[in-house]
Amino acid sequence: MTTAADRSRLPSRVVIMLLLLLTLIIGLLPPGSARADEPAPEHDRCGDLPEPGPGVVTGFFTYYESDPCRANRKLAAVRAAGGDTMITFGFRLQQRRTGPDGAILAADGSPDPRFACTVDGLSCTRAAAGRIGAGTLRRVLTYSGTERFGAAMLRCPHRDRSMVSGGIRFQLILLPVGTDRGCRQSHDQYDLVLINTGAPDAVDPVTIMLRAAAAQGVSLFLGMPRPDMNPASPWLADVTYLDTVQAFTRRVFTDWRDRHTGLGSLGGLYQSVEMPLKGNPAWDDQYALYGTQHALARAALPDLPVLLSPYIDARPRMTSPVSGVPLAITRMIESGHGAKIIIAPQDGRGTGKGGVFFPDEADQPVPERLEPVVGGPLTYREAYSDSSAAYFRAAAETGRPFGADRFELWANVELMEPAPLPGEPACSSGTARGLATADRVMKQVAVVGNTVTKVIGFDWDQMMECRVPGRPTLREHLRELGDRPAPTGLLAAGDDHPGLLLTGYHLDRADVTVSYQDASGALRSRGFPFDPVRFEPDLGASRPQAYPPGIQGIRLPWRPADLAPDRPWLSFAVTGPAGEISYQRYTVLVPTA
Structure with a gap:
């Protein structure tokens, strides 16, 4: 028979059992599983993506994407091409003219529809001016990007604000002119920055x-x-x-x-x-x-x-x-x-x-x-x-x-x-x-x-x-x-290995032929079949402050003694398992030391 005291303890027992069950379920989830309050990883929602590949050009300038799957597919393609770095361009902070009602004007003097922002019938510029007491607006500016900033940008709630107008979320930022004395202090002048961040539920x-x-x-x-x-x-x-x-x-x-x-x-x-x-x-x-x-x-x-x-x-x-x-x-x-x-x-x-x-x-x-x-x-x-x-x-x-x-x-x-x-x-x-x-x-x-x-x-x-x-x-x-050979330089091999060091990408199992003109004007050539003893596969990886990580080296136990003084360069033909240099011959000055 269940007493009143037992009945009063039932809810807490149920809660404990549910917590234990939830803990067990979470423990069975594979690593990286998304929680219910987090969005699924982008790659789970965008389909299979290619595996990273090797590359010589490993970074690219790019433009922002507004769709998560497009962004993922782009960066997956970059990785497949050997890239590991992307660089974006900054948005423009522009000074703007305003009309008599405070509306932001386009270059032709008409109201700019992208910044047609109103609050209670007032333009956002006028509404912002009403939030600074006796202060005045010195400049009105717009930001060309749709980035949606957080609390560090909107740091003074009674001045800065995020609001929806015409189905668009805008952020209005009031920057004190001169020394910023903080949010609790008033300032004589402010610069207003208006940001169109897109649809209210959009991710920037x-x-x-x-x-x-x-x-x-x-x-x-x-x-x-x-x-x-x-x-x-x-x-x-x-x-x-x-x-x-x-x-x-x-x-x-x-x-x-x-x-x-x-x-x-x-x-x-x-x-x-x-x-x-x-x-x-x-x-x-x-x-x-x-x-x-x-x-x-x-x-x-x-x-x-x-x-x-x-x-x-x-x-x-x-x-x-x-x-x-x-x-x-x-x-x-x-x-x-x-x-x-x-x-x-x-x-x-x-x-x-x-x-x-x-x-x-x-x-x-x-x-x-x-x-x-x-x-x-x-x-x-x-x-x-x-x-x-x-x-x-x-x-x-x-x-x-x-x-x-x-x-x-x-x-x-x-x-x-x-x-x-x-x-x-x-x-x-x-x-x-x-x-x-x-x-x-x-x-x-x-x-x-x-x-x-x-x-x-x-x-x-x-x-x-x-x-x-x-x-x-x-x-x-x-x-x-x-993986065709791609030479990048010629160095003195050093005291331990007299001769020259040819550097580049994809030099494994590559044969090298060197051509040059001697002091008499005659053309000479010399061949160097691949020798694993003279191959340095990790030259770049071992010296990251000097080379890209993919750089390799082939030591050539030779230096030309009779190079024409007016033609102080060597021309290289390099052939590996994937073929020859794509532009046929690589020519480089002979290092002096």
Whole structure:
């Protein structure tokens, strides 16, 4: 018979039994099973994804996706192509004009429908002004992205707000002008930033990409907010509102730290405002922006590197010679205020502004597709002040004394042609670019050589995936090359192994033939069948601060003693199990030591 006391204990016994049963069920779940209050991992909802593959170009610039499955499929394809790093562009923080009612105006003076935001019949600008008491609005700005920020951005609830208007969620951010005295203190002036974050229940594209990157094992570099360009000098950042950019960037970085660092896929920050590889005072505005934003990165996200990608323009009329590289590299590193700066110069081949050629090609004509860029049918020596290789060597030599904790050099190889061939579609909107070949990309990697620790490319969405009838995409063409040898440099083998060390990718079981011209003018060649004793399979993996991890080496127990002084280079034919070098012969200067 159950007493009243027993009946009163029944609920607690039932609760205990249910908890034990739930614990047992959870224990039987396989590792990584999603809890009911968490979304299923993206790969569970998007179908099977390819396995990661090897690659030479291992990072790519990309654009955000608003659909989780599209993001996952893109990053899975990147992984299958050997990529492990993606870089996004920052959204623009723009100063805006307003109408008499406070509505945001488009360039033509009409109300901008993207920011048609109202509160109780008032424009959001007027409504925000009503939340700052006796303060006034100094500037009204909009943010071009649809990112939905968290509490670190909306940090003053009585001023900042998130609200729905016309089926769109907007965030209204009031930034105090001058010293920010905190949320409890009033300020004389404020700058208002209005953000259209899309549908009320949408997940913002930054979060979507970071989640997909986490699922695919990809490191994602987020583009920093960027100001408009100077109307009078459109190659320079507009620093007239740098204090507003600073205040907004500070909140962005703090918000990213609080919301995203736990995912493990946030690998760094990308400086979205680019410039040439120059350091002269004409570019002081750019360096002012760099120093401001990079100091904030150092403070909020000290463990993340900052990536810059200045462009090489070696055309003589552009006055950007190799001799100017040391000052540029020094100023860029110092802009980090102690943060690690990764510099990935754009090699210039895709735009035609940089000379990608081997030393024996200096007096050969540039490809016809480059003639409109360089000014006619010129030789490489006439078209460019130096090879892109010289720019990378100068950058590496300048940055090395700063140490690996403050500087790293990557290469950004441009994955396009300056223009499409007649009758072919363009691979990009805006400036029409043409489809490149995998052979040419591998030559770009060879010219960069052993100066860098990573090769990235611009870009994935438009160039790697460009569809031209009758031709493979660049992604498909690179895959077709497979494991063909891809040399990257020639070094002195060292005291323990006299001779030379040929470096590159896919050198396992590769035979090497070296050709050169001797002092008498005669052509000579020498063959080196593969010898596993002289093969260094883990050269890159064992020296990550000097080489990409996939770099291998073959020691050649020989040096030419009678090299022609006016032709101080060697030409290599390398043939492995997958075939020969895709562009046939690799030519490189003989190291002096």
